Amino acid sequence: MEKEYFPLWQATGDAFCNRVAERYELKQHLIAGRHTWLMAPRRYGKSSLIAQVQLELSTEQETQIKSYLIDLLPAYDRNSVQEIILNGVGRLMGMLESSPKHAIQLALKFLSKLKPEVAIDSSGIKVKLSPSNNPSLDIKEALLGLDQAASDNGIRAIFVMDEFQSIAGIAESHSIEASIRHAVERAKSVSYVFSGSNRHNLELMFEDSTRPLYHLCHQLGLERISVEDYQKHLQRLAQEKWQKTLDSETFTRVMELSERHPYYVNKLCSILWQSDQVPNEESTHKAWELCIQHEKSTLAAEIGRLSANQRAVLKSLAEEPTNQPRGKEFLNRSRMAGTSVSQALEVLLQNDLIYRDTGEYYQLLNPVMRDYFRDNQ
Ligand SMILES: Nc1ncnc2c1ncn2[C@@H]1O[C@H](COP(=O)(O)OP(=O)(O)OP(=O)(O)O)[C@@H](O)[C@H]1O
Ligand SMILES: [Mg+2]
Secondary structure (H helix, E strand, O other), X not given: OOOOOOOOOOOOHHHOOOOHHHHHHXXXXXXXXXXXXXEOOOOOOHHHHHHHHHHHHHHHOOOOEEEEEEEOOOOOOHHXXXXXXXXXXXXXXXXXXXXXXHHHHHHHHHOHHXXXXXXXXXXEEEXXXXXXXXXXXHHHHHHHHHHHHHHHHOOEEEEEEEOOHHHHOOOXXXXXXXXXXXXXXXXXXXXXXXXXXXXXXXXXXXXXXXXXXXXXXXXXXXXXXXXXXXXXXXXXXXXXXXXXXXXXXXXXXXXXXXXXXXXXXHHHHHHHOOXXXXXXXXXXXXXXXXXXXXXXXXXXXXXXXXXXHHHHHHHHHHHOOEOOOXXXXXXXXXXOOHHHHHHHHHHHHHOOOEXXXXXXXXXXXXXXXXXHHHHXX
């Protein structure tokens, strides 16, 4: 099978570009038992960063580190959160021991209330925990028991809760958050990572002083990857594929079209790297057109859900980003009143459709959506 240079899913190993500082910081937190809250817009590379760090920790560290990631995206109520967390705890418990016999002994010692059983499947040993009708209590018991078991075995465990913003959306989420806080505060051998996209929901959970998870974690944010880092990464992979580098105009075009959004860099380059010919400006534009075509129906559905004012703001920002959206020029251009622009900006920011770049300019987050608006005037 041909090597995957630009995956559209998690990037690790050779496909992983840079993030040296973030990798170092996350690793240091995890080794030292500091809990981390990782936040970035959708498809910026949160899961890839965690997977890469998990990989490095499993090979680099002399002391034993075991980690497991749960994905909370499918969670829709307290019972489904309970199921996903118990399942993750059971997996991590299984990783703390090398035989089923020892795993069940360990589970019976620390998780007896959850009636543990041991199973083996293709991923290894798994401790099955039985949920009761009290999700918050079970979550607390499971996380506390996991920590005691890891301490007993002298192992540092890492429990990653990805797509954590899902919890904010379910009914009575506060009692779940309180159970998690209770266990996380007491953790001695488990390091927690909470990761998610919707900035608004996550900020409410971790930075609102009335919420249980307030001030529990170190925050780690992800920005886009720099031009210099992509320059090294792309040219190395171009050398590998064609024994040639991209000329500077073509490289610049890739950076401009994708706006260094990690997913769209990979989407564009995965098309370019299929060719036997090293890309030029023309083939890069054609490949970008293809990216727009691929996403048209998803984009149309997403845009269709927006109000007329929100669409008007997106269209004006797609034409030209601004750092003064309430200024005369932008109001004239969007043909809107200041208060309507403010309301629309708020919703668009909350839903991660726009962001403020390092120069404080409001921009569309998705470069394909930008061109979709530009091309359809
Ligand atoms: N450091 C990186 N180097 C190369 N490609 C990357 C990097 N980080 C992310 N990508 C690419 O960007 C895309 C999004 O990555 P990933 O799934 O890790 O992001 P995410 O923030 O977890 O997304 P989501 O919000 O959808 O969960 C993938 O195509 C991935 O391969
Ligand atoms: Mg992810």
